[in-house]
Amino acid sequence: MTLTVSDLRVEFDGFVAIDGVSLTLEPGRLHFLIGPNGAGKTTLVDALTGLAHGSGEARYRTRDLLTLASHKITRLGVGRTFQTATVFEELSVLQNLDIAAGVHRARWRLMLPRRGMSEQVAEVLETVGLTELAERPAGVLSHGQKQWLEIGMLLVQDSSVMLLDEPVAGMSAEEREATGELLRRISPERTVVVIEHDMDFVRRFADVVTVLHAGKVIAEGTAAEIREDAEVQRVYLGDTVAAVTETTGEDA
Numbered sequence: 001m002t003l004t005v006s007d008l009r010v011e012f013d014g015f016v017a018i019d020g021v022s023l024t025l026e027p028g029r030l031h032f033l034i035g036p037n038g039a040g041k042t043t044l045v046d047a048l049t050g051l052a053h054g055s056g057e058a059r060y061r062t063r064d065l066l067t068l069a070s071h072k073i074t075r076l077g078v079g080r081t082f083q084t085a086t087v088f089e090e091l092s093v094l095q096n097l098d099i100a101a102g103v104h105r106a107r108w109r110l111m112l113p114r115r116g117m118s119e120q121v122a123e124v125l126e127t128v129g130l131t132e133l134a135e136r137p138a139g140v141l142s143h144g145q146k147q148w149l150e151i152g153m154l155l156v157q158d159s160s161v162m163l164l165d166e167p168v169a170g171m172s173a174e175e176r177e178a179t180g181e182l183l184r185r186i187s188p189e190r191t192v193v194v195i196e197h198d199m200d201f202v203r204r205f206a207d208v209v210t211v212l213h214a215g216k217v218i219a220e221g222t223a224a225e226i227r228e229d230a231e232v233q234r235v236y237l238g239d240t241v242a243a244v245t246e247t248t249g250e251d252a
């Protein structure tokens with residue numbers, strides 16, 4: 001189902017972090033959200049998941065996400081990951097998935113002992129490539145594997161919208177590749193939105209790219225279209241000049 005964001009605005013003590021963003025996030029395609037540091041990418045995801053207060057509208061399944069508490073947004077099928085993985089380190093991979101699956105179970109059922117692994121959890125372990133590690137504590141997983149576990153947690157929750165905040169940051173080249181393939185596998189039946197800085201990765205895997213700058217959408221299209229966009233070039237070039245100036249201490 002499509003998530004439609006209209007005229008979203010988020011303000012922190014008078015500072016406008018999101019300034020009238022409208023976006024259509026459709027299922028079945030890998031949607032990337034890019035933009036320089038401070039553009040508002042994480043804030044946008046925070047607003048859609050009840051962690052930042054926003055005005056405007058974010059319509060999903062007849063509800064406006066901006067009016068809902070975060071646990072209700074999760075139950076509605078909108079899930080997210082964070083830049084730093086938030087798995088339970090002492091619990092096994094399987095236990096982490098089981099807890100995530102509990103989001104949709106009635107509270108009294110959570111008290112009942114559960115025998116074996118559900119078919120759904122086994123399938124998700126397979127999808128995210130963690131079957132062999134199911135019984136290991138999540139704390140021993142590599143950074144990349146923890147991100148896959150988090151994606152697995154969204155899958156067992158049946159999240160039909162997944163908002164992933166820089167899932168490949170800090171990953172090895174092989175882990176990145178595996179993550180790109182994983183995102184491709186899960187996107188046909190879901191709305192997957194990925195915040196990313198690595199343009200090579202974006203070029204390889206994006207179906208559609210939205211560029212944010214200073215809280216506004218400045219361009220949207222395929223990776224190739226975005227690369228040709230004059231405004232995007234100006235924003236990224238400006239960023240580079242600022243970064244060079246900062247590191248060399250020279251005036252621009």
Ligand SMILES: Nc1ncnc2c1ncn2[C@@H]1O[C@H](COP(=O)(O)OP(=O)(O)OP(=O)(O)O)[C@@H](O)[C@H]1O
Nearest residue numbers: 012013015017035036037038039040041042043044
């Ligand atoms: N809780 C907050 N209070 C005040 N300002 C905030 C808060 N959260 C974010 N901001 C500001 O809002 C702007 C957007 O931040 P945000 O983290 O959304 O950017 P981003 O595009 O995700 O950047 P990055 O790529 O560095 O993660 C920044 O100027 C940031 O300092």
